[in-house]
Amino acid sequence: MPGLVHVVDDDASFRTAIERRLKLAGYDVVTYASAQDFLNAALDDEQPGCILLDVRIPGLSGPELQSRLIAAGSTLPIIFLTGHADTPTTVQAIKAGAEDFLTKPVSSELLLDAIARALARQDAARSHRGRLEAFRAHLATLTQRERQVFDLIVRGKINKQIAYELGTTERTVKAHRHQVMEKMQVHSLAELVSIAERLGMLDPNGR
């Protein structure tokens, strides 16, 4: 699996060495001397890649950068690489979703394994998001009214009840309902509910 590896480390000689090793393994590499440099690069989250991140770097620390990226909605997998790992930092990083936490010096085997896992995971996550994105896009084309009808439909309400709750007639609900099925590109109520469930639009306790 090809991919772009972002190396963030303040040690120039380390960056050069790592870059050489990764390029040998067939990866594209970009290096950054600081977390800020990385943030300034404003990357495409969808492109296959991962981050090799040092914990202790001048300015924004590795974990701080991780938080920022998470807050910004990034899903680039992060592999921490550090000289001195303390337990709380390690635990926190992994809990926050880091792919791995390695210590320098790192064997090529461990490093490449971690990168391969990171890329695989990102790929799976991306394709999963991709499917949901299509649904969200369709959902966005619904008008307010259609969206209200949608919500009630997937909660199992029948047209009569929907009409009552929205203060309109059954005939009108049918019209909106038709539009909803059309715009969401589904052909059965089952598909519609299934999508709503995946988008987390349904309360765990029905009703």
Added chain:
Amino acid sequence: MPGLVHVVDDDASFRTAIERRLKLAGYDVVTYASAQDFLNAALDDEQPGCILLDVRIPGLSGPELQSRLIAAGSTLPIIFLTGHADTPTTVQAIKAGAEDFLTKPVSSELLLDAIARALARQDAARSHRGRLEAFRAHLATLTQRERQVFDLIVRGKINKQIAYELGTTERTVKAHRHQVMEKMQVHSLAELVSIAERLGMLDPNGR
């Protein structure tokens, strides 16, 4: 949140000390000198509680016990507590779902925080499983035929298609369908699909 804390550690004096501290904090405590002792106790997974687990203990190690418990389907949260933490072990433990990884000596604050989090998480997980369990129980009461009909219904097939695929008539499908709705205790197709989705019975790509 009250709960039972299982302390697994080979150091007798440590067990006594920890037990005292935890009881002071209002927890029930049971101690074990080895992982095997813990396994022999054959615990109830549903009872509120967690495990305080040493990494290096004679016989089965902490991480090994963790694997066993996971393989056995246990959902008791585990908090590792160890003297010397190496990074790979820490990473692996957290990735495998441990609630935390603390180093001795541990402050009461950190320890009690971790225990509280573990109990809260277990509680949330248990209630979530509980809801699903009820569905699974209902599902288990379906006959073979009803189950087949169920599967086709939630995939959006209409009675006519279901009848054709099962080589029977529409009237018969209706009869089974009625039984399905009855036994699953739902009142709409939407609820049925929602349940199927939560039980992971629907392919991510419909059809």
Added chain:
DNA sequence: CTTCATATTGTCCTTTGGGGCAGTGACACC
């Protein structure tokens, strides 16, 4: 002012879903 999107509604007809009532046939268990 015209055009477009949105929301609304009516009439009429067809297809589906849901269910009552009644009965048949296979098979297992006691």
Added chain:
DNA sequence: GGTGTCACTGCCCCAAAGGACAATATGAAG
């Protein structure tokens, strides 16, 4: 042989959903 469960099915009727054809009303955009 009696009893039960499960699967199957026909006839009939009602409720709900889907859709064709047609039309009104309103507000924003150009």
